[in-house]
Amino acid sequence: MLPLIARRLVQLPFIVLAVYTITFVLAWLIPGNPLENPEGRRPAPEIIAAMEQQYNLSDPVDFYFSYLGNATGISWLIGDAAYPFDLGPSLQQRDWTVNEILMDGIPVSLVLGFSAILIATVVGLGAGVIGGLRANSIADVSTQSIALIGISLPSFVTGAALLIVFAAWLKWFPVGGWGSPSDLVLPAITLSLPFAAYISRLVRFGMLEQMATDHARTARAKGLSERRVAMRHALKNAFLPVLSYLGPATAIALTGSFVVEKVFAVPGIGQHFVDGVLAKDLTLIMGVVLVYSTLLVLFNLVVDVMYRWVDPRIELT
Amino acid sequence: MPKIILPFVALLAAVVAAMLLDRPAPRADVVVAQGSDCFTLDPQRMSYMQDLRMARSLYEGLVRMDGQTAEILPAAAESWTSSEDGRTWTFQIRPDARWSNGDPVTADDFVYAWRRAIMPDTAADYSGFFNGIQGVPEFFTWRSKATGDYASGEVHSPEAAEALLEETNQRFEETVGLKALDERTLEVTLSEPIPYFLDLCAFAVLSPVHPATVEQYVRLNPRTGMLEQEHGWTKAGAHVGNGPYQLKRWRYKRDLRLERNPEYWNPTMAAADTIEVRCIQDPNTTVLAFQAGTVDWVTDLMAEYRADMSNQMKAYQDKHSDSLKTMLSQGLELDEALSDLPEPEDGERRDVHVVPAFGTFYFSLNCRDQLVGGRDNPLKDPRVRRALARSIDKQKIVDLVLRTGEAVAETLVPPNSIPGYVSPAGLGFDPERAKAELAEAGWLDRDGDSILEDPDGTPFPTIDFLYSTGEPRYRDMGLAMRDMWSRHLGLETALRGKDTKAYKEDLKGGDFMVARGGWFGDYGDPTTFLDLSLSTDGNNDRGYSSEAFDAMLAEAARERDPERRMAQLSEAERFLLEEAMPILPIYHYATTYMYEPARLRGITRHPRLEQNLWALQPISDR
Numbered sequence: 001m002l003p004l005i006a007r008r009l010v011q012l013p014f015i016v017l018a019v020y021t022i023t024f025v026l027a028w029l030i031p032g033n034p035l036e037n038p039e040g041r042r043p044a045p046e047i048i049a050a051m052e053q054q055y056n057l058s059d060p061v062d063f064y065f066s067y068l069g070n071a072t073g074i075s076w077l078i079g080d081a082a083y084p085f086d087l088g089p090s091l092q093q094r095d096w097t098v099n100e101i102l103m104d105g106i107p108v109s110l111v112l113g114f115s116a117i118l119i120a121t122v123v124g125l126g127a128g129v130i131g132g133l134r135a136n137s138i139a140d141v142s143t144q145s146i147a148l149i150g151i152s153l154p155s156f157v158t159g160a161a162l163l164i165v166f167a168a169w170l171k172w173f174p175v176g177g178w179g180s181p182s183d184l185v186l187p188a189i190t191l192s193l194p195f196a197a198y199i200s201r202l203v204r205f206g207m208l209e210q211m212a213t214d215h216a217r218t219a220r221a222k223g224l225s226e227r228r229v230a231m232r233h234a235l236k237n238a239f240l241p242v243l244s245y246l247g248p249a250t251a252i253a254l255t256g257s258f259v260v261e262k263v264f265a266v267p268g269i270g271q272h273f274v275d276g277v278l279a280k281d282l283t284l285i286m287g288v289v290l291v292y293s294t295l296l297v298l299f300n301l302v303v304d305v306m307y308r309w310v311d312p313r314i315e316l317t
Numbered sequence: 318m319p320k321i322i323l324p325f326v327a328l329l330a331a332v333v334a335a336m337l338l339d340r341p342a343p344r345a346d347v348v349v350a351q352g353s354d355c356f357t358l359d360p361q362r363m364s365y366m367q368d369l370r371m372a373r374s375l376y377e378g379l380v381r382m383d384g385q386t387a388e389i390l391p392a393a394a395e396s397w398t399s400s401e402d403g404r405t406w407t408f409q410i411r412p413d414a415r416w417s418n419g420d421p422v423t424a425d426d427f428v429y430a431w432r433r434a435i436m437p438d439t440a441a442d443y444s445g446f447f448n449g450i451q452g453v454p455e456f457f458t459w460r461s462k463a464t465g466d467y468a469s470g471e472v473h474s475p476e477a478a479e480a481l482l483e484e485t486n487q488r489f490e491e492t493v494g495l496k497a498l499d500e501r502t503l504e505v506t507l508s509e510p511i512p513y514f515l516d517l518c519a520f521a522v523l524s525p526v527h528p529a530t531v532e533q534y535v536r537l538n539p540r541t542g543m544l545e546q547e548h549g550w551t552k553a554g555a556h557v558g559n560g561p562y563q564l565k566r567w568r569y570k571r572d573l574r575l576e577r578n579p580e581y582w583n584p585t586m587a588a589a590d591t592i593e594v595r596c597i598q599d600p601n602t603t604v605l606a607f608q609a610g611t612v613d614w615v616t617d618l619m620a621e622y623r624a625d626m627s628n629q630m631k632a633y634q635d636k637h638s639d640s641l642k643t644m645l646s647q648g649l650e651l652d653e654a655l656s657d658l659p660e661p662e663d664g665e666r667r668d669v670h671v672v673p674a675f676g677t678f679y680f681s682l683n684c685r686d687q688l689v690g691g692r693d694n695p696l697k698d699p700r701v702r703r704a705l706a707r708s709i710d711k712q713k714i715v716d717l718v719l720r721t722g723e724a725v726a727e728t729l730v731p732p733n734s735i736p737g738y739v740s741p742a743g744l745g746f747d748p749e750r751a752k753a754e755l756a757e758a759g760w761l762d763r764d765g766d767s768i769l770e771d772p773d774g775t776p777f778p779t780i781d782f783l784y785s786t787g788e789p790r791y792r793d794m795g796l797a798m799r800d801m802w803s804r805h806l807g808l809e810t811a812l813r814g815k816d817t818k819a820y821k822e823d824l825k826g827g828d829f830m831v832a833r834g835g836w837f838g839d840y841g842d843p844t845t846f847l848d849l850s851l852s853t854d855g856n857n858d859r860g861y862s863s864e865a866f867d868a869m870l871a872e873a874a875r876e877r878d879p880e881r882r883m884a885q886l887s888e889a890e891r892f893l894l895e896e897a898m899p900i901l902p903i904y905h906y907a908t909t910y911m912y913e914p915a916r917l918r919g920i921t922r923h924p925r926l927e928q929n930l931w932a933l934q935p936i937s938d939r
Contacts, residue, residue: 050543168605175605181333
């Protein structure tokens with residue numbers, strides 16, 4: 001276990017550096033000037049020149065290295081910067097530093113993403129077990145049909161539908177906003193739907209397979225009830241593919257939540273990131289990418305460690 | 318199996334804990350929904366409408382404009398005088414003007430704030446606004462050059478940067494016509510008299526800031542020699558303002574909360590105790606939030622909803638038109654009258670308000686001799702530009718493409734928005750004249766292939782029509798205009814849609830023949846629109862350069878008689894839009910608000926359309 005963790009941690013900076021480099025090249029190539037407003041009055045050319053000086057935007061190589069140095073804390077270590085992990089001021093929303101934006105937004109995106117994964121796991125497991133044990137029953141067909149819809153429909157459709165029914169008509173939940181647990185329910189459900197659907201299909205298939213294996217037959221033969229066979233023996237193995245799916249699923253839930261964030265006016269990072277790309281807000285783009293890629297590598301490591309912990313037979317490199 | 322549950326339980330606990338930590342504040346008296354967050358609360362760096370609106374509640378300039386009448390009223394200054402020649406203005410700051418931390422507002426605070434806006438280091442979008450003050454353009458150029466030389470020079474040290482700053486401050490004091498004569502007296506010297514100078518002073522970018530607070534976040538960069546502004550002071554807790562409200566909370570692209578400023582000199586000014594401004598980007602969610610009662614005022618209803626909803630509003634007003642007319646003739650305001658009518662029935666509504674705004678949508682016609690790539694530009698000939706303009710049926714565009722009841726524009730300055738200014742008639746729709754003018758310019762079908770050629774036989778190039786893809790209406794208008802030019806003139810048009818950033822680059826580089834554009838006025842004088850076509854103006858995207866037009870504006874600037882001056886400006890606009898035609902106006906912008914008139918008051922419909930948050934008044938259940 002420890003060598004695995006150590007190896008992954010050594011890999012981490014190289015993965016993040018590769019992501020940083022590719023993103024930087026793409027972001028730099030976006031047309032337009034991040035210091036100009038898309039509409040309205042244009043500042044004098046002297047002002048644009050002065051700003052480019054100040055934000056170090058005239059030379060891509062210089063920007064690449066100085067931003068990396070400031071963000072990783074290397075500049076701070078060698079005494080060039082006042083404090084470490086400085087992701088710079090946002091170029092578009094100049095009252096905010098990227099650090100402030102991330103401090104505000106990341107907790108929101110984490111809470112939303114993790115709640116969605118929790119809901120998806122619970123709902124997906126339940127539906128999958130029912131489907132696997134009673135294949136082709138009415139319960140199975142209906143849960144699998146719902147799962148198909150969950151996978152197929154984009155979240156701006158499901159989100160808007162939930163919003164209209166449960167917030168506008170029934171008034172059970174607020175329309176948009178963030179801050180109280182009731183604000184979390186609809187966006188988390190919307191975000192969880194495709195994951196829940198996928199997990200239920202994984203579990204259903206796994207249960208069907210496991211209930212037909214030799215060890216399930218042995219368990220039945222020694223007199224265990226069908227329920228005990230399913231819960232103690234089959235589910236344990238059927239859950240393993242779900243566990244390995246949870247790593248990438250968490251990554252997608254955290255980074256792919258911008259549509260849900262927009263529909264429900266949730267102040268998470270996804271929406272800020274998309275706005276940043278549209279405005280060519282280089283510091284914001286690079287800051288989000290650095291922090292997110294680090295987080296994602298770490299989440300994948302956690303999932304792998306859990307995998308080993310649940311099933312010690314598995315060898316991971 | 319149980320041990321696998323542990324991490325999930327831990328995750329659940331973390332989620333619940335995180336949600337419980339984020340305690341929501343009670344609902345504010347008035348909740349406003351905006352499609353985008355404020356960009357900055359630093360008044361000197363503002364340029365967006367929602368920022369300026371916020372500034373008018375957080376700060377108070379020397380004077381303010383009454384939203385209902387556009388009259389200039391005393392604000393932080395209780396009185397003022399101007400010299401005989403109209404060049405020197407002296408303002409008396411009122412003795413009870415206070416910052417939200419209790420400090421008195423002084424004349425020095427204004428000098429400090431205005432100098433910030435003038436300094437190129439601050440990168441104020443509106444720094445050019447101060448160019449009428451004596452010595453400002455020279456100072457701006459000097460400082461830009463000095464920091465440029467410093468950055469490219471040999472010596473870069475904190476001491477050298479400090480020395481340059483010292484020299485800059487001294488130069489400002491000696492050469493710029495802006496002086497605090499004592500704590501409460503501010504003297505401004507203009508290089509030429511500006512008839513609308515007080516109107517400029519009401520603009521939010523000229524608000525004061527609290528120097529001691531701002532200075533904590535300014536640092537001198539020894540590499541560039543420039544003063545860099547950091548904005549820790551615009552956050553709740555650190556912010557100090559002198560307006561009717563103070564900042565209680567500001568969360569990035571989420572919400573902003575205002576509470577009454579107890580130090581403000583006029584406690585009766587602010588109508589509501591608390592105001593919350595929410596940032597909701599999705600138009601559907603905005604409408605749902607309004608209908609659920611979460612939001613009281615939607616500041617700009619998105620295009621998707623405008624047409625249907627404004628028709629429902631019209632149905633309601635038509636049904637009650639008689640009683641409305643009676644009530645309005647009795648002197649009731651429209652909102653008062655509306656809320657006295659019976660509740661709207663199905664298919665009707667009274668909470669959607671289309672209000673003319675102080676701005677004009679237009680298409681830029683490229684006036685340069687050559688297009689990008691060195692091709693000849695047929696639009697350099699004003700006759701061709703006039704032909705393009707005369708063959709557009711604007712009424713049709715407004716009725717069939719926009720469908721939201723905007724007023725057709727023949728001029729840049731919205732008619733009747735500026736007292737004493739008479740708008741010219743414009744070219745109007747006249748396809749016959751258009752064809753004739755095109756022929757006069759030499760563009761005729763000479764060989765019977767129904768393509769127009771010039772005397773050398775070169776065919777008229779396909780019109781390169783540039784638009785931005787953000788809103789569908791631009792493309793729709795392009796399709797309609799392509800059809801009109803083809804039908805009335807026999808010209809081909811190719812639509813070229815680009816993402817906003819790329820569109821802006823092409824616009825700046827002159828890479829278009831026709832491009833969409835628009836302009837909102839900043840102050841109550843026709844020059845706020847007409848300056849756009851000066852050959853030296855930084856926003857003159859059309860490359861239009863006319864000595865005659867520049868001279869007309871210069872002559873009007875020298876004119877001391879207000880009536881004659883307005884007549885000269887009107888003649889300048891006539892020349893611009895009936896002869897030169899670099900800008901083809903299509904319609905005057907209208908803003909669509911959502912609010913229930915029985916629940917919220919204080920929203921103005923004056924053509925300048927400047928809303929103040931402090932005027933918003935919630936009406937409790939009646």
